[in-house]
Amino acid sequence: MRFYRSHVLVCGGTPCILEGCKAVRDALTEELKRRGLDEEVRVVETGCLGPCDLGPVIVVYPEGTLYEKVAVRDVSEIVEEHLLKGRIVRRLTGEGRLAGIVSYKEPEYLECQERIVLRNCGIIDPSSIEEYIARDGYRALAKCLTEMEPCDVIEVMKQSGLVGRGGAAFPTGLKWSFTANAVADEKFIICNADEGEPGTFKDRLILEGDPHSILEAMAIAGYAVGAERGFVYIRGEYSLSIERITKGIEQAKAMGLLGRDIFGSGFSFDIEVRKGAGAYVCGEETALIESMEGGRGEPRVKPPYPGTHGFLGMPTVVNNVETLGNIPRIILNGPVWYRGFGTPKCPGTKVFTMTGDINSKGLIEVPMGITLRKIIYEIGGGIPGGRSFKMAQTGGTSGGCLPGEMLDVPMDYFTLPEMGSALGSGALLIMDDSHCIVDIAESFMRFFVRESCGKCVPCREGTARLHHIVEKIAIGNGTYEDLRVLEDLSHAMQKTALCGLGQSAPIPIMTMLKYFKDEFEAHIKDKLCPTGTCRL
């Protein structure tokens, strides 16, 4: 292996690509070559580094200097000053907007973060299986296959307390045990990468940044439950994820880390990629399975659950990308180590995606139980433009909306539901006081109208009615009776809809009515928007 004195990591996550990181990468490579530094300095395109709104982002190691919003015209200066003369280009280290974060290694940015799932994201070249292996990659699988019985693996998962990170928070070990105990000709592992919750892009960036960790985890799951085939179901819009994971599968197969008789253990496991075609509801596991079988992505009646009756009617484990991302570390470091993170009831970390009115938008991984205040003000750099916080929606568009009084609530899968909200997929939408609640509510409801699959009555008809009523209020035609109907309708949807989509569609409305009722009433009674920003 060649020795390089410096590594320049160029974030190749989709947000940075949109900001032109490829041109920056090419310019860097070109400039290094021109100056004869290409033998000394290596350019690595990595997965997402996190601060997505600062892209293109690059990090220079060994110093760990993070440069943000790097343009092609900045490249020669970085090479000249930093890589040749060893002087950090302060101008590009973000002293302006993101005060305090001058270096990727400095504690302010990472002190509150614990990177388990994202440990390789932004560090390694995701298209290189060697780099993954160099950071203990596939060691967890080897450990399972050579030192552990399948039941031991499940036991470790149970003890770790890991729960599903897609939103349902079902204990992963328990889920695996259902499938492990089922007797069938064939069993399947499905990685649910149909990330569609607005405001969520963690799975995309995990798949882009560290595809092998997901493949490894799937093979571990396969070993634990007795499955020999796995599928990664990725939404069709995520072309880079599809490309990276497909390449990852090829590499792993070529090295014998997937395929027949892995590590000579007799265990075989193969993975295929399936592409979605644009349907949010396919994030629901039975809808996903319907879609994989070539049907309309409509959820099935449960029970029976996929654990025993899944893909092709066979026992099937469906795990979210982030859930899987935890697994290799849990296997290597043990459940006790894992329980050291987060809260006793809800161990581990959570990946959040911060969007909306927040200074630092992007991807973070923090211990479970962290407060909203800490995320927004310490990690996210607060609200831009000197405005004040109004509301945070946790868990994506199907999550609840929390007011300022709730900023100190611990964020985990058990506390938020008590507040009428949900941790969900980990999307955090921050809204400042310039926005109108009713206007946002209307936007939320429009989403559900578009995404309802149309199978069950409460969701098919209910989402359209929720939207219709909120729209009426938004344009000043609402009545107090409408608020009562909204409540009854929300109750029926939450209690009787066939799947999580219809059950959670009313959550934003319910929490908004709970915490921001006065704003609805102003639209009804005074026909006025208190913020003066909506259509009224």
Add this chain to the structure above:
Amino acid sequence: MDVMPASLDSLESTIKEIVARHGRSEHELLAILDDVQRAFGYLPENALIEVARNLDMPLGKVYGVATFYTLFSVEPVGEHVIRVCENAPCHLLGADTLIDVLSQELGIPMGGTTSCGKFTLKHTSCLGVCGVAPAIMIDDEVYGNLTPDDIPVILEKYR
């Protein structure tokens, strides 16, 4: 649509080839429809019939699937499909204005196709690039951190 194969023979053989590539199984329907749409720009009725015939499955089911997923279209679409995200993160940061500007620039409402057949304007589900909201996707290309001023520049690339 000029991307359509000229003769029926070519439609039949194109679809036969696509089905053969994925395997003659109902489970491959989404992947097959995806490729058929890439070949013809959209999913014309006679293509759906060919798919149904090749997979020996009810046409009604094929059509039911084709109309369920937003990335499929059974109506002819423009050469370039512009998908605008107006979910909450994009909405907060001005997706509505982008839609107005796009509509105005192209002279079509959401869901419409320009008379020259160049552009179709559609909604999209969340593109998962909310860190750089508001965002749009043109064909397979995503654009983020957009302001109304960016729109004419971007459109120019496709005109």
Add this chain to the structure above:
Amino acid sequence: MVTIDGLRVQVDAGTTILEAARKLGVDIPTLCHHPDLEVQATCRICVVEVEGEKLLQPACAFPVRDNMVVRTNTPDVRSARRVNLELILAHHPTDCLQCIRNRNCELQALAERLGIREVRFERKLRGIPLDESTPAIVREPDKCISCRRCVAMCRDVQAAAVLWPVGRGVDTVVAPACERELGDVACALCGQCIHACPVGAIAERDDTEKVFRALADPTRHVVVQTAPATRVSIGEELGFPPGEIFTGKLVAALRRLGFDKVMDTDFTADLTIIEEGNELLKRIKEGGPLPLITSCSPGWIKFGEHFFPDLLEYVSTCKSPQQMFGALVKTYYARHSGIDPKDIFSVSLMPCTAKKFEAERPEMASSGYQDVDVVLTSRELGRMIREAGIDFANLPDEEHDSPMGISTGAAAIFGATGGVMEAALRTVYEVATGLELPSIDFQEVRGLEGIKEAEVMLGDMKVRVGVAHGLANAKRILELVRDKERVYHFIEIMACPGGCVGGGGQPIPTNMEIRGIRGNALYVADRLLPLRKSHENPAIKQLYEEFLMEPLGEVSHRLLHTHYTERSKYPVSCYPMSQNACD
């Protein structure tokens, strides 16, 4: 042991809450549930509270478990049910008074039962136009509540998979492929979707007005034929429970409506047996093509033309009894009675919607006129009798008119699955062997088993017969034939489950239980008739002597036999097929 509303009941594992509750006399309201179809669980009306479950659960789908405690009538349940029903109603027209399902609509009954007095959502209809593209079935998509029972019926029971959900979300509709009209797609027009539909979104084309007009026209000689399966079902249209046969009252009611002659399709059912039986013997003698497949069911015929064009050579060339009757009424009967066939208006009373299509086939005009002018379903005749104010219950029993009014028990059982086969065997055996049958009851081909088989010795030849009812079963047996996995000499196929007693034109409700009851009644009728073999029918003998001369003869060939048309599985107008795929 489970507890429902405080009552305890012991049920088998896997029983649904709905079934368990019904055992206890607790009738949980349902809408998308149908006893014969796959569980839909889409309407969320039957939701109940289950202790330990966070959400309300659909009773139709949720299996009981030991020590489960269920409450079916709490304020929470009632409120949710009401909202879900209001959501459906807000999307459904309110013109119940003008609806073909008025007073026989599950949605209407449910709204009444739940005491809906207001709908709190703004009414909004889809505005999708009527589909009147076929002569048999009218779809009114605006009334569709997307329960998907028709989808399950068409796909699972009838194997045609014509109806499918289209689109997504609130815009989801149930429609034929590519949102074509029914007339464009491979629909058998069996009408089973009508029985699946809880509301008036699918119905028969109503032809009663045409008949009333003909009856009022003094220049018309209006003749009606009554199909075997209608006499056992017409009572249900007029307030009687299923299972009673009303042949005499039916004839009397038709006379009171003003029909000039009331004759019987049972007569031509006997005739069919003679022609088809001889066709079978001829094919056996000439070495094929075998199996001979019956052709009485026009739903099956159209299905076969779409899905099994390669097997059409096996199908009997005999017209159905309706069309044999139609061809004879404007020839034989016209000559017999001295009436100009152009003045004869030929009506048939059928249990069937596909018969309306059959009557309009271009080849069904061998008399020189359209052989059958109007087909009425049992439901339409029920409406006519009610509208005319005929006191059906107190009518005297009257006899069919001659010369086409006498029939046998063999014809009576035509209306039940296996009946045509049994009737044919009674005749074929005796004609082929010259011996009298020791027992004329062929139990193996009776009953509601999907596919029934039997072996019969015709002298020293073993004849294998098969019977299928419902098009999914038909498809199964035809695939066995196509793949040469099973050898049959003779197959009876009926499009509708249970045979014609379960026809698409029969009274609503028609379900498996009622199909069984009606079928059994026909077998009882058979047993009570003095003549039970078609070849013993004196009127048939007379017909051959006076008119047809001999089975499969020249006149028969011209009037009683037909041919079939290969049709595409797919809409054809957009896609040129190499053969004459579309007629």
